[in-house]
Amino acid sequence: MGEKDMSYAVLEPIRPQLQKPAQSQWGRVTSLFAAPWVLEALDRIAGLARLPRNWDGYGSPQIDTRAIAAARRFVASVAFDSLPFPHIAPVLGGSVGLHWRCGDRELEFTFQPDGAVEFLKVMGPDLDREESMEEGTLRRETETAGLKLLLWMVGTR
Amino acid sequence: MSPRQNDPAISDDTVLWRAIPNSHICRGDDGTERSESWAFLSDDSEVSAWIATETDIQTLRARFPNSRIAEFTAGEAREYGNIVARDPVEGDASHVVICPTSGKPAKRIRKDARRLASKARLLP
Numbered sequence A: 001m002g003e004k005d006m007s008y009a010v011l012e013p014i015r016p017q018l019q020k021p022a023q024s025q026w027g028r029v030t031s032l033f034a035a036p037w038v039l040e041a042l043d044r045i046a047g048l049a050r051l052p053r054n055w056d057g058y059g060s061p062q063i064d065t066r067a068i069a070a071a072r073r074f075v076a077s078v079a080f081d082s083l084p085f086p087h088i089a090p091v092l093g094g095s096v097g098l099h100w101r102c103g104d105r106e107l108e109f110t111f112q113p114d115g116a117v118e119f120l121k122v123m124g125p126d127l128d129r130e131e132s133m134e135e136g137t138l139r140r141e142t143e144t145a146g147l148k149l150l151l152w153m154v155g156t157r
Numbered sequence B: 001m002s003p004r005q006n007d008p009a010i011s012d013d014t015v016l017w018r019a020i021p022n023s024h025i026c027r028g029d030d031g032t033e034r035s036e037s038w039a040f041l042s043d044d045s046e047v048s049a050w051i052a053t054e055t056d057i058q059t060l061r062a063r064f065p066n067s068r069i070a071e072f073t074a075g076e077a078r079e080y081g082n083i084v085a086r087d088p089v090e091g092d093a094s095h096v097v098i099c100p101t102s103g104k105p106a107k108r109i110r111k112d113a114r115r116l117a118s119k120a121r122l123l124p
Helices: A004-010 A016-021 A037-050 A063-077 A142-153 B057-063 B075-079 B108-119
Strands: A087-090 A093-102 A105-111 A118-124 A132-137 B014-023 B025-027 B032-035 B047-051 B067-073 B082-086 B096-100
Touching: A037 A063, A037 A087, A063 A093, A063 A105, A093 A142, A105 A142, A118 A142, A118 B108, A132 A142, A132 B108, B014 B057, B032 B108, B047 B082, B057 B067, B067 B075, B075 B082, B075 B108, B096 B108
Parallel strands: none
Antiparallel strands: A087 A093, A093 A105, A105 A118, A118 A132, B014 B047, B014 B067, B025 B032, B047 B096, B082 B096
């Protein structure tokens, strides 16, 4: 079997999962190409690489290619239809920010160059309540953990 | 560097301006705009702002061309666990820095940045 065939053999178990998600808690996860916002989001994130140093006027460095890659992988992994288009932003320190809002729930993700992903959950409009927000850092299995947070936001958890 | 000290001479009702990159402004479902929390964070925990009565908005806009100006008070910055201290740079005496109070837990910094971002008013 040639190299091309080996590659196909490795990919084969993954493809059906993308095309026809299992009917479980992941039932809202659909094909990458079924969610119309995904391709535009991927392009916009990639475009952050073109920002010059000091893009914010406060001396921030260029956006790190590792942060861009991590944010794009994450978006590709959460391509479900019921998710709104995120606000995509460069963030200080060469990071990439994604902000989703769904009703009175919000999620901010900050993808850092070192692979860590900071998140901030916002629950309800009264931000002065201590329990209105929760923050943390995802360091392992960031795509799975991030997806769980997004499912919370859209109300399925 | 010694820790910054809160400057009590900057009263709570002192109006501060901060330039917010356009990319750090989001719109709600009703079309209202506000700053993202990222606009009130800094790598060195010192967020720059300017005392409104000691500078002019055109100068600030010229210095930060791809930005909007957000207005808030020193009291609002302090309400969310920060100190406000003068930091004259390059002859600009109106420049101040907003820093977390000593001992503030790191996990509160992002939350308080979000709170201050919600309070800040974006100027037209």
